[in-house]
Amino acid sequence: MRATARTPDGLIRQDVTVNDAEPLLRLRGIGKSFGPVRALTDINFEIPAGQVTALVGDNGAGKSTLIKTVAGIWEPNGGEIFWQGKQVHFHTPKEATNAGIATVYQDLALCDNLDIVQNMMLGHEDLKVGLLDEIRMEKEAKNTLADLRVTTVRNIRQPVGSLSGGQRQSVAVAKAVMQEAKLVIMDEPTAALGVKQTALILDLIKRLSGRGIAVLVISHNLVDVFQVADRIAVLYLGRLVKEGPKSEFTTDSAVHWITTGTGPTNNGAEAQTTEAQP
Amino acid sequence: MTSVNQDPGPDLVQVGASSDAAADLMASSFSEYLKIVGRRIRSGESGALPVIVGLVAIVIFFQVRDSLFLSALNLVNLMAQCAFIITLGMAEIFVLLLGDIDLAAGFTAACGAVVALWMLALGDPWWAAVIVALAATAAYGALQGIITAKLGLPSFVVTLAGQLGLSGLLLYLISATGSIGVGGVISLHDSIINDIENGYLSPTATWIVMIAVALVAGAILFYGDFRRRSAGLVAPPLSVTLLKVAGVLAAALVVAAVANQNRGRLIVVEGMPWSVLVVLGILFIWTVLLGRTRFGRYVYAIGGNTEAARRAGINVVRIRTLAFMLCGLTAGMTGIIYASNLGSISNGVNGGQNVLNAVAAAVIGGTSLFGGRGKMLHAVLGGLVVGVISNGLELLGLSAAAQLMWTALVLLAAVIVDRITRRGATA
Numbered sequence: 001m002r003a004t005a006r007t008p009d010g011l012i013r014q015d016v017t018v019n020d021a022e023p024l025l026r027l028r029g030i031g032k033s034f035g036p037v038r039a040l041t042d043i044n045f046e047i048p049a050g051q052v053t054a055l056v057g058d059n060g061a062g063k064s065t066l067i068k069t070v071a072g073i074w075e076p077n078g079g080e081i082f083w084q085g086k087q088v089h090f091h092t093p094k095e096a097t098n099a100g101i102a103t104v105y106q107d108l109a110l111c112d113n114l115d116i117v118q119n120m121m122l123g124h125e126d127l128k129v130g131l132l133d134e135i136r137m138e139k140e141a142k143n144t145l146a147d148l149r150v151t152t153v154r155n156i157r158q159p160v161g162s163l164s165g166g167q168r169q170s171v172a173v174a175k176a177v178m179q180e181a182k183l184v185i186m187d188e189p190t191a192a193l194g195v196k197q198t199a200l201i202l203d204l205i206k207r208l209s210g211r212g213i214a215v216l217v218i219s220h221n222l223v224d225v226f227q228v229a230d231r232i233a234v235l236y237l238g239r240l241v242k243e244g245p246k247s248e249f250t251t252d253s254a255v256h257w258i259t260t261g262t263g264p265t266n267n268g269a270e271a272q273t274t275e276a277q278p
Numbered sequence: 279m280t281s282v283n284q285d286p287g288p289d290l291v292q293v294g295a296s297s298d299a300a301a302d303l304m305a306s307s308f309s310e311y312l313k314i315v316g317r318r319i320r321s322g323e324s325g326a327l328p329v330i331v332g333l334v335a336i337v338i339f340f341q342v343r344d345s346l347f348l349s350a351l352n353l354v355n356l357m358a359q360c361a362f363i364i365t366l367g368m369a370e371i372f373v374l375l376l377g378d379i380d381l382a383a384g385f386t387a388a389c390g391a392v393v394a395l396w397m398l399a400l401g402d403p404w405w406a407a408v409i410v411a412l413a414a415t416a417a418y419g420a421l422q423g424i425i426t427a428k429l430g431l432p433s434f435v436v437t438l439a440g441q442l443g444l445s446g447l448l449l450y451l452i453s454a455t456g457s458i459g460v461g462g463v464i465s466l467h468d469s470i471i472n473d474i475e476n477g478y479l480s481p482t483a484t485w486i487v488m489i490a491v492a493l494v495a496g497a498i499l500f501y502g503d504f505r506r507r508s509a510g511l512v513a514p515p516l517s518v519t520l521l522k523v524a525g526v527l528a529a530a531l532v533v534a535a536v537a538n539q540n541r542g543r544l545i546v547v548e549g550m551p552w553s554v555l556v557v558l559g560i561l562f563i564w565t566v567l568l569g570r571t572r573f574g575r576y577v578y579a580i581g582g583n584t585e586a587a588r589r590a591g592i593n594v595v596r597i598r599t600l601a602f603m604l605c606g607l608t609a610g611m612t613g614i615i616y617a618s619n620l621g622s623i624s625n626g627v628n629g630g631q632n633v634l635n636a637v638a639a640a641v642i643g644g645t646s647l648f649g650g651r652g653k654m655l656h657a658v659l660g661g662l663v664v665g666v667i668s669n670g671l672e673l674l675g676l677s678a679a680a681q682l683m684w685t686a687l688v689l690l691a692a693v694i695v696d697r698i699t700r701r702g703a704t705a
Binding site: 109110112114118122125127134138139142155 | 572575578583586587590592
């Protein structure tokens with residue numbers, strides 16, 4: 001694997017160059033049960049760096065369980081997780097975050113009473129002689145937002161509670177980026193947003209991957225998925241039934257995979273699709 | 279961030295400096311700033327302004343009813359009387375910011391005072407008595423914090439138990455002093471502690487100290503805004519900064535001028551009570567702690583969204599315990615100021631009502647009972663309101679019954695105004 005990754009300046013940042021061949025995150029045979037309920041069965045799955053992977057599936061397919069397993073909230077019952085080529089065991093969310101996996105849940109985990117800078121720096125405040133270095137933090141936050149082209153916020157010192165849904169989502173993502181995340185997991189980022197705000201967030205997701213950050217997006221909205229994803233992975237009743245580049249899917253076939261767990265066969269594709277959609 | 283930063287980022291400066299931002303909080307002129315302030319008041323982000331307006335209205339009311347109200351004697355008395363409500367309010371703000379409450383703080387203060395006065399009666403030096411008393415109250419606060427934070431119990435119940443327990447402890451301690459606490463009262467035998475409330479700076483010293491305080495505060499304000507402005511960050515316009523500095527200076531000069539009037543009848547009594555400086559000192563330190571340190575930031579974060587704070591890696595149990603400890607510590611300071619004011623501490627201290635007055639002061643000043651919103655300055659403003667009302671009604675010859683009911687109405691009014699403006703913000 002290293003052979004294909006050799007670059008002239010590979011000596012300095014070997015980790016990064018290895019990524020070109022080794023996927024950023026690799027799951028092998030991951031399973032997860034809650035008592036008698038098997039939520040995930042034998043998941044084999046790769047997330048390459050710098051790409052947007054969409055995780056789709058019906059309610060109860062195991063999407064949330066899978067991301068929570070990756071994010072260190074739940075430990076898998078079986079299987080292995082490889083992060084940047086090395087096997088890892090995340091026992092707490094903090095371990096995953098420290099490794100560079102940031103998860104943006106639907107609740108966004110923002111403090112409404114704090115302003116944008118304070119939220120983005122929360123838990124990572126810069127200090128100067130023991131006191132908060134507000135000027136440095138504001139500059140850092142401002143630069144990150146500018147890098148991500150988040151230009152809709154009027155003032156970065158306004159409380160997060162006064163922002164719109166899309167802006168809040170942007171702040172949550174920017175916070176993840178500030179903490180040097182290499183993989184950003186987003187749970188239904190556009191579910192609560194209007195058309196304009198959704199476009200804003202999809203744009204932001206593309207920009208993240210443009211910066212070399214891998215993104216794993218859970219979404220119910222196939223229009224969004226096809227707009228933003230490089231790869232699509234389909235979960236069906238706790239199994240990964242289909243995974244591949246977006247070009248391997250059409251909206252119809254994706255719906256088919258999601259609802260039946262099987263692909264449309266060549267000859268009877270139409271008949272099967274109509275059967276599957278009562 | 280650095281490893282993958284191939285973006286040229288041509289519009290790097292767009293975020294903070296866009297014309298949109300300038301039209302809002304980044305007012306470029308004074309009139310624009312006034313417009314923004316007006317909008318923020320309507321949307322519930324009013325800050326200190328309504329309390330100050332209310333305070334002025336109450337003062338005018340009392341002055342019209344009784345011309346003695348604004349006499350130097352009464353105003354200096356008022357400064358001394360308000361000191362302990364203000365500091366107890368500051369103690370509460372540490373826990374109110376978390377969305378918690380400390381109902382025991384009034385008796386924590388009283389027990390701290392007993393410890394200090396007991397030691398003084400035994401002949402210990404004043405500083406030793408203060409240190410031991412503050413250590414004891416801080417330790418008690420920390421204990422309440424550990425129980426609340428570790429076991430996840432509601433602070434209301436834990437500190438209600440504390441209130442009951444400490445009111446018992448107060449009785450026990452005073453009777454345990456034997457001959458020192460005769461009749462349930464320990465007298466204060468120390469000139470330095472006594473001088474906190476009953477000692478005055480000389481008129482010259484009053485002028486020098488208050489001008490120095492104003493200049494330092496003004497310089498800090500000005501330099502802070504200046505640095506932000508020169509770094510190209512969000513900052514109020516120069517005129518607003520200058521207005522704030524002028525306000526601080528004016529307040530300091532007025533206090534000094536009032537305090538320096540001769541208010542004695544037979545002998546000359548003039549100068550500012552030490553308690554004003556003590557309160558200002560505590561205000562400064564606690565304001566820096568809440569506003570400029572990680573601890574303070576985390577207190578606000580936990581009060582705003584505990585789960586978000588936890589996910590950001592903040593040790594919620596530790597911060598909450600520390601906040602309760604600081605509440606206990608500040609309550610201990612209150613106890614010493616209280617004893618200095620009365621010249622003694624007795625087993626009849628109404629710690630339950632004192633603590634509720636302190637919470638009322640913090641809330642009237644603008645601190646939220648639900649956490650996440652508040653400042654140490656609120657205790658000063660609210661404490662002045664509570665103090666002015668009780669002082670003014672007393673001057674008018676109204677009974678304690680009327681005083682309590684009027685204070686209740688003001689508290690209710692403050693909360694209702696707060697809720698209505700806030701509802702306007704969410705609607």
